[in-house]
Amino acid sequence: MNFSSDIFHAYVFPILFAVIIVLLLPLLAGYIVLLERKVMADMQARLGPMRVGPHGLLQPIADAVKLLIKEDIIPESADKTIFWLAPVLSVTAAMLAYAAIPFGPVFQIADLNIGLLFILGISAMGIYGIVLGGWASNSHYSLLGALRSAAQLVSYETAGGLALISVLLVGGSLSMRSLVEAQERGGFWFIFLVPVGFFIYLVASIAETNRAPFDLPEAESELVAGYMTEYSGFRWALYFLGEYANMIVVAAIATTLFLGGWLRPLASFQAHLPGTSIELLDLVPALLFLGVAGYCFSLTRKQPVKIQEAVMALFGFICLALAGVLALPLIPRFAGLMPGIHGAFWFLAKVVAYLYVFLWLRFTFPRYRFDQLMRLGWHFLIPLSLVNVLGVGVAVVLHQQAGWGLGAALMVTTVATLLVAAWLAVADERHATAPASMAGGE
Amino acid sequence: MVPASHYFLLSLALFIVGVIGVLTRRNVIIILMSIELILNAVNINLMAFARLLGSVNGQIFAIFVITDAAAEAAVGLGIIIAYFRNRETLLADEMDLLKW
Amino acid sequence: MTPYFLDHIWLIPLFPLAGALVMLLFGRRLANSIVSVICVGSVFVSFVYAVGAFFQLLEKPAGERVFERVLFQWVPAGAYHTASGALGNFVADWGLLLDPLSGVMILIVTGVGFLIHFYSIGYMGHEGGYYRFFGYMNLFMFAMLTLVLANNLLLMFVGWEGVGLCSYLLIGFYFKRKSAADAGKKAFIVNRIGDAGFLLGIFLISATLGTLNFSQFPAALQAGHFEVGAPVMTAIALLLFVGATGKSAQIPLYVWLPDAMEGPTPVSALIHAATMVTAGVYMVTRTNAIYQLSPYAMEVVAVIGAATAIFAATMGLVQNDIKKVLAYSTISQLGYMFLACGVGAFAAGIFHLMTHAFFKALLFLGAGSVIHAMGGEQDMLKMGGLSKHIHITWATKVLAALAIAGVPPLAGFFSKDDILSKTFEHSRGLWFIGWVTAGLTAFYMFRLVFLTFHGVERIHPDTKAHIHESPWTMTGPLIVLAGLSVVGGWIGTPEALGGSNRFEKFLHPVIATRPETGIEAAGAASRGTEYLLMAVSILIALAGIWLAWEMYLKHIQWPHHVARRFHGLYELVFHKYYVDEIYDALFVNRTKDLGIFLGEFDSSVIDGLGVDGAGWLTRFTSSVSIWWDTWIVDGSVRLGSRLVWLFSYPVRMVQTGLVQSYMLLIVVGLVGFLGYYWFLYHR
């Protein structure tokens, strides 16, 4: 940690922000669930939750209340302490990770100079939540699910970590902030420089968060609910929270490392509003929320019940307020707030987009078999990521020693890596008939 | 400021505890874990010296120690699995085949 | 440029050898027909070559009718000093010598041999071991031809032994029959005795003359200046004659021949009548140059020959086995031949050899045909009246009997008369013996004929059922031989009967009687005595025939009267003068006793004292060393191990095999060292 003399910056602000995050996270998770259900319904041509609140906008709160007031069952033969400890562990691990995530240039608890490693390590501890929970509940379903997820996480962490390393090679730092700044300086988001790395990390992150199509640890058809079988009520909610928090974390990492963090898209695009010094693109956030607010108001009238109308209107006003907040920096007097507010906006936008990809994949792909999963991890992703790291390293060397343009060198190596990827895929197909060699815990 | 010797006392304590664990426990897995404890004690020592002398070498050696620990854990656990598959036991004092 | 057949004379013995090799190597897989074609064919081819060679020899002028061909050097030269001090050069070539003598012999051997082979096709047709029989026969032909054609004594000895071997093999052809096997052994052993003498003779010759080549004998004798009656010559002659007696069944070594009748009849015909047994006569004739130098040896030869002749004849009188009779007659006829040689009438001996080969082969083959007809029956007392059934056999048999009895103008008459006249010149006593023998011969021959073919049938009914004439393969040779026994003698008709004794003249270059031996003098006798002798011999022959007629056709009970009257004598003769028993008592059993004694000595002294003693000694010493090993060596070792065990006790306690205890020891050691260090530090 770099020690700052300023007491506020050293203690007060981070603690405050941390409290905010801890408080907001459950809500966020709840609404992500709602989003998920809505998207699913949309993709499956239905409406999804519509009852609780207008368009089910209050559904998450209802769910939370239901979970909190449910009876909390502990199996007789369970290992009480660990049974109690496990969900807390997973949530703690997930939340700790937020300490190093930069929600914009301002909103960051601590800019560790090993931030990325810190996040990786902390999120790696999430495994214990799952494994110990599965073991402690002393049930076969749980144990198998736990072992599965442990194996899955361990194997995909490798691939994901290597993918991140390929980015670090380009970025040349471990601190999240300086990585974003590197992208700013370079003018290119790393997704364009290391696309292979991004792809690998996408797959790996899906697997790490036990999301479909890699949600084997909680494959209903095989293991009821996996490691969460014996859990109910509040503990289950904690697991749930931890899972979604993890999703946000990986999304945030992806955003920071590949998608340019808080940077505005087309940062180099300069088009001023006539007569002012306001760039057109900076208007986009405010206008977006204005639009949403208008949509809400337009829907208000259609609501069947008064209370519904009220809630709808409330949401409209919230959006309006947000639009105001986002528009605030446009006023020259408050231009100083611009990076913080807009950075946060763009960051969250990117996170949500990434999460949308998660949902999209979930509803698109069927579930993998376990040996298929392991084969994909060990026979395809890990070798590919190794080759990718090698290629990026070569490119960097070419850039620094031979004076190539970084983009050009990376393009060459990326093409080479893609060729290797194709070869790997073919080889894996040929190998597919053989039984999976790394069958994990079974 | 923490006096340097306290780090060493800490590492000494961990070391002794680990040694006791290695010497007294019957469960092989716990013996392995105690060995990990010992290694950590060593690492703390290295760190402390690195801090004391302001040289990073200690940390590098700590990295090597961790590498060694990883290798040892992998092989040791592999041996334990193989042994358990054959003998259905994990008790160290039932593994006396070293005699022959 | 030598004529073809002379040039290829070496092929004559080679054809039968090839046949023999084929038979003995893969005869087992060959069909009988192929076997007969190969073997008989090979003999026939060599017969053709023999005839060719003989006539090409005749084309030469009488002076140099000698053809010698050396195929290769067999035993390389070795120089040594003869007894007379001359430098001898010992060489034994594989060389063939063709002169009138061997020419006649190869004609007889191959001709008669071919006929008998041909006959065997029919006779042996139903026997097992067909290929074996013919293989041995061909081997015999090879050996015999080698013997006859050899140009030196050593090669001759090879053939000599070869025919002995074949005779042994063929006598024991039915080796499942113990009597046959014993007979074979007997023949072999007895022949060994003779061969020992022969071998010694050969040594003595090479030591004396320094050569073994017949063609070099005269020269060597000239060089040696041996006067008549030189003792060394006598010794040589007698030794060679021992060999001859063995091979040609003369007293005292004749005992094997009667037993040799155990072999198949063709064998008896070929080996024990026509060819092999006459090898002795041939050998004596071949070495006549030496004999002529020792009148004493000649005397011995003559006496033994005469004695054998009459002796065997008397034994032949009372035999009932048809082949035994023929065997004894063979012995007595051989006696005749030796008598001739002994009195210096070598040519007469060879002449009789030839005629005898004809009619004796015929007799045997006829007997074989009879036996064939009777289904294996050989006892004449169980025959009789066969003339009605097997005419050809009967006719040829009668002819042969007349021939051997010496009735003119058949072959036997001329040769026997020739011998008798020569003997008469030499000594009256020997002539008388020969004369009586002639009568006996006629008597027992016709006794055989009458008992077999005439008179009342004493045939067992069920054998009578299948009496039949033999196939043409057997009768054919009979007829041919009959013709030969009729005309065979005419080539030797004496001057007295208007002939010119061409045979003797033909053989003369080989048998060069030397003036100083005084044998030449006996050559010419006055015509008067010759006619007288002829008449007398014809007379006694007819008398013998008449007596047989009287005794065995008219008054059948006479023989029994005679036997009862002269009982002791009859018994004596019937048991062949107990010669076999005497030999057994004198030699065989003594030999057995010696063997037993030696066995006793071996088991008691050598085994008992030597081997067992050594064993006991070894056991004793080993037991001592065992004691030492167990109590001292092992004891010390065990003591050492006990000590180690004792002292290692604490260490063993430490070695538990438990990792943790080892680790504990390590820590203990660490503590100890540190403590020691602090201890040092404080001082």
Next chain:
Amino acid sequence: MAAGTTLLFYFFAALAVLSAIFVVTARNAVHSAIFLITALLATAGIYLQLQAEFLFAVQIILYVGGIMVLFIFVIMLVNLDVAMRQEQFNRQWLAASLIALALGAQLLFAFWLVRHQGGVLSHAPAAAAALQPNTELVAQGLFRDYVLPFEIASILLLVAMIGAVVMAKRRI
């Protein structure tokens, strides 16, 4: 602030030692594994407090995230409810602990001596900035001065991996 770090150290130290003792004494292997994790985390905190951020991260990622997962994995694979009912300490436990304590006493004595004679322990610690920027320094040391040991260590890891696979696999 210095007080804070000091406090942190003693907190972490106490945590580490206590959980280490629990690791050794716990009856259930899973529990001792969890305590070991705690101890490792506390150690990691001490690393952090010793200006070794990289090692802190490595400790967490490798030890906590890797090795310990392996341990727990194995513990779950081999069922231990049997082992839990068995005697946990072997026959030599008393002697062993005494000997170990003796060793500890001797080492304490050694420390005391070294300090007493003003050995390295009594020096003032180097400047805090000496180890910054930590990651870069470590990287330079690792890839420049100690590149050969580094490669050897990688070989060691490879060998260990192969060996583990070969041993744990039912049929190769």
